[in-house]
Amino acid sequence: MIDVSNLTKVYGPVRAVDDLSFRVKPGIVTGFLGPNGAGKSTTMRMILGLDAPTVGTATINGRRYRELPRPLATVGALLDAKSVHPNRSAANHLRWLAQSNGIPTSRVGEVLELVGLSDVAGKKAGGFSLGMGQRLGLAGALLGDPEVLILDEPVNGLDPEGIRWVRGLLRALAAEGRTVLVSSHLLSEMAQTADNLIVIGRGRLVAETSVAEFIREHSAVTTRVRTPDVDKLGAALTAAGIAFTKSGDGLEIPDRPTEEIGALAFNAGVMLTELSGAKASLEDAYMRTTQDSVQYTGQKEIR
Template identity: 75%
Template sequence: MIDVEGLTKQYGQVRAVDDLTFSVKPGIVTGFLGPNGAGKSTTMRMILGLDRPTAGTATIGGKRYRDLKNPVTEVGALLDAKAVHPNRSAANHLKWLAQSNGLPARRVDEVLGLVGLTEVAGKKAGGFSLGMGQRLGLAGALLGDPQVLILDEPVNGLDPEGIRWVRGLLKALADEGRTVLVSSHLLSEMAMTADHLIVIGRGRLVADTSTYEFIKQHSASTVVVRSGHHDEFLSALREENIDFHVGTDPEGRATIEIPERSTDEIGALAFSTGVLLSELSLRRASLEDAFMEMTGDAVQYHGTTAATTQPGVEKPRTEEKQP
């Protein structure tokens, strides 16, 4: 288990991490999310003893990282996949790590096979693609067969097959009872990978909850309806003072979108008014929607749509007409 309590890091006038407290439990994959500049990498570095906290503590299994007797066999970490000598081959890089940590040489071949680099084991790491470098970094993290894994953007640069493989690997490791903390900007992937989420913004804790509850509590759901009796159902909705929006689906068919209602409620209304529905479905917001809802105020760097506006000129507003 990873325990972070009151963790704070101050760089001059900038507080990168601010009184952060959370725990990462074994047996599940915990996603670590936040906008750029939120303090995720700094927090991971403090957990691993690479940065000294201004205040607070970070422990792994009740001990600080520097107090672990043989850390590589207890904690596997990937913070920077490029932290490899470019003139070393993949095999020699791992052999150097194994020998310096008292691990058997056979473990090198095992992890190379596990991450799919056996065929390029003799090639220099400097010639690796970003995705291959990520695989080598994961091999290094897994070298000591640790019970705790701390991974910063492990799927960065991987192709869809590689991303799917990492997802399966992390879930399998968690199923073995290991503690897995992983950060990623690929929110759609985190929605499929992480069981629990730690979300921070500007160094502060925003959410510490299950992925399901995070999406449920911080984003809206919409009931989508199609009917051959479109106008009749719109009248029924107006009579019940139910808000709705009229739109179209990808096939150009007219739809009625009803926010913050259940399919049971809308289906019952259709039944009571004798309106036959062609579609009655629930559109749930994504993890990305929930993430933006919760962290919008904590985003440090904002882009602009400069191509659509001119300085000093406000973009015209358009209003949707209700039928």
């Protein structure tokens, strides 16, 4: 369990994190979303004791990170896959981490095999590609078989097979009862991976809910119908006070579910040849929710 309470971080005139509170529960994957500059990385650093909060607390299983006797056995983290000595081999990097936390060195081979780096265990990390570096970072996060995982952009640089593997790994770890907090800008991937979402903007909490509820609350839903009796259906919609637009040989009705429109057409005696709903996406909901919190935007059109 990760518990963030009234967390605030001030750098001079900038409030990077502003009175932020949320809880990350075990047994599910929680996505951590927000525009660039929203405060996600700063929040993760404070949870892990790398930055001290100006105000508030961040605890893991009821303890601050610095109070954990063997941190890697409780929390596995990946914030920056490049933070590896370039002249150390993958295996030696993990052995050093293991020895510093009282973890058996036999675990090194296990995690290297898990992340698919067994064949390059003896190679220097400085020669690794971005994707291989990410896999090594994940190996380090998993080294202590932790109860809690905190991962910042874990699929960055991975190929489609690697992304799919990480997705399955995170869901499997959560299914074992672990607490998983993962930040990513790949919204399509978060839609397939996360169960719950924490969305922040300009350091403040925007939403803390399930993925399905977030999409439902923050996305427009459009129902499309086709019928030989367009005018009759249009009259029925108008009489019911429902707005619509004509589109080709059909109608588009915003913000109304298919069930409602189907029932209205049935009661009006209108035959439908198509009744479909445009499914909202996580990206649509995210963009609508965070549009006022975007700090860095491009203004000029490229021609």
